[in-house]
Amino acid sequence: MSSSYIDNYYSRTLATDEIYPVAEGKIRVDICIVGGGLAGLTAALHLARSGRSVALVEAHRVAWGASGRNGGFVSAGYATGLSRIERSVGPHQARELFHLSMEGVEIIRRKILDLGITEAQPSPGIVKAVRYNSRGALKVNHDKQAHAFGLKLRYVPKDEMAALFASSKYHEGIFDEDAFHFHPLNYARGLARAATGHGARIFENSTVVAVDIEGARKYIRTPRSEIEAEQVLFTTGGYTGEVMPALRKAYLPIATYVLLTEAAPDLVRGAIRTSAAILDDRRAGDYYRLVDNGSRILWGGRITTRTSDPRNIATLLRREMVGTYPQLSTLKVDIAWSGLMSYARHLMPQIGQFKPGVWYCTAFGGHGMNTTAIGGTVVAEGMARESDRYRLFAPFGLAWNGGIFGKAAAQLTYWSYQAADAMREARTF
Known part of the structure; x- marks a missing residue:
């Protein structure tokens, strides 16, 4: 049985409700994105526009989790304050990071206008x-x-x-x-439409049950499909399962x-x-x-x-x-x-490359709208070898969450x- 959105204000006021298929059979792409929230959708659109073949797999529906249920606030900044960021990385890099957060706000504003997502109701x-x-x-x-x-x-x-x-x-x-x-679920679904319009393939109700990410080719398996890709990006947020233990242990x-x-x-x-x-x-x-x-x-x-x-x-x-x-x-x-x-315990997004061809983009709690936008953008730029701006987040890596003591x-x-x-x-x- 396919999962649907939980009952909330946003699911009740969907402008459209396109259904994306379940992943089936053998699928071969340049890039596989695991997680259909705002970060994953932003990256999928960017990579598809740059000419990469993209498959995005989501365990439920597009923006089913926090991406489609939040307060809808879009403003500059991070979950932690600027002074704390300065203590971690120094004033110069802290300024660069804050400017990125401002860019995240403008990315969303611009996409609503350029893609005609009027139903986002900014x-x-x-x-x-x-x-x-x-x-x-x-x-x-x-x-x-x-x-x-x-x-x-x-x-x-x-x-x-x-x-x-x-x-x-x-x-x-x-x-x-x-x-x-704004209306984050309508915005997310607008991103999904734009990504598929540029050739990305989105699969809903396709839970990842196993991954093989050790070799040059990566394999992502769902109950009914095997996806082969050169690179894989995990954007699973608060609903990360056990298929990526290092990521699961690095956030609360x-x-x-x-x-x-x-x-x-x-x-x-x-x-x-x-x-x-x-x-x-x-x-x-x-x-x-x-x-x-x-x-x-x-x-x-x-x-x-x-x-x-x-x-x-x-x-x-x-x-x-x-x-x-x-x-x-x-x-x-x-x-x-x-x-x-x-x-994350450091209250900053976790964005980077885990190993060659394996990327992560998560931990957006507390300031998710602008940071998912810039996170999805800079990690896509890194995967497409367009920039290395994702390295600005390197000091805030996959630190252990402390387990039950961390919670x-x-x-x-x-x-x-x-x-x-x-x-x-x-x-x-």
């Missing part, structure tokens, strides 16, 4: 909302970043925050005018949760008075935006290392929403869902963030 602006008084530090830090990288960042004082968001929680914010939010699967409210235009717009998306600046914060012409809220937040869904996803998230906007206490939840992200540490870290956030906010009042 909407401009993301506000980083702060729940404490930074006493001028927020404005100073972001003015420096805007000057250093040419970002269009605008400081939002408390009175303007109150005009945009009818919540007593927010003290100030930063409006990122270069950022935008982290679950995040999202809800969609019922349609209540007057109630919703009375609380959130902007079409810009909102990113709560807490280290253990929330993110949300209006959808369906401002009649509903798509609210995401909370992370956990458990890979099974708790029964009360909607209750947990709704508590956060009503805690921020008490006037939404009567607003009901329509549906809630989760998705698995992949995080425990990640969960404890998240809880400590929640406690620190609460203490910082308490000092403000």
Whole structure:
């Protein structure tokens, strides 16, 4: 039986639903891509355009995992901060990496326009909302970043925050005018159409069960096919299985949760008075935006290392929403869902060559939209011998995730963030 998308806002609002075949028989190509999320689709399109024969195999549907279930936020940066990147690689390489993240935003913006993916519904602006008084530090830090990288960042004082968001929680914010939010599943499916239009072959419901990647020719096997390729690229994210143990042991699967409210235009717009998306600046914060012409809220937040869904996803998230906007206490939840992200312990994407002809491009948790775009692009450039920009990510390799101790540490870290956030906010009042 073929798998389908889990029930969520994006699967309910698909513009089109092309079905790609199951991989069958012997298939010979230049490049095989394992994983049909945004990174894999971006790479497939780039490689097909460059004249390579490409087969992409996906265990479920195109963008079935986190690529098609996330908040839809597209902005520059990584899951870790610029200062931490500088400590790892120095200021010069850190600047190059940040510029790549900015390029990732523009890649998505440009592809939506050039490929005519209007169903991605891009909407401009993301506000980083702060729940404490930074006493001028927020404005100073972001003015420096805007000057250093040419970002269009605008400081939002408390009175303007109150005009945009009818919540007593927010003290100030930063409006990122270069950022935008969109429908990631429709975008991913637009990439898939473009890739097949350039000759790439996409196979859905084709789980990879074994690989032989030791020789000059690589063999990727699914239940009903054997794919022979010169090169193979793994872009499997939080759903990586055991066929690539080195990759599976190098990231932590982290679950995040999202809800969609019922349609209540007057109630919703009375609380959130902007079409810009909102990113709560807490280290253990929330993110949300209006959808369906401002009649509903798509609210995401909370992370956990458990890979099974708790029964009360909607209750947990709704508590956060009503805690921020008490006037939404009567607003009901329509549906809630989760998705698995992949995080490396260093909180940077893992992009590179494992051995000759074997590549990886994963660990995009926390900032996946722009980083999947640039990741898929630079790894494709490397595979096509067009550039070696992927080497900028070499210092952030396949470090061991720590196993069960790593998962425990990640969960404890998240809880400590929640406690620190609460203490910082308490000092403000």
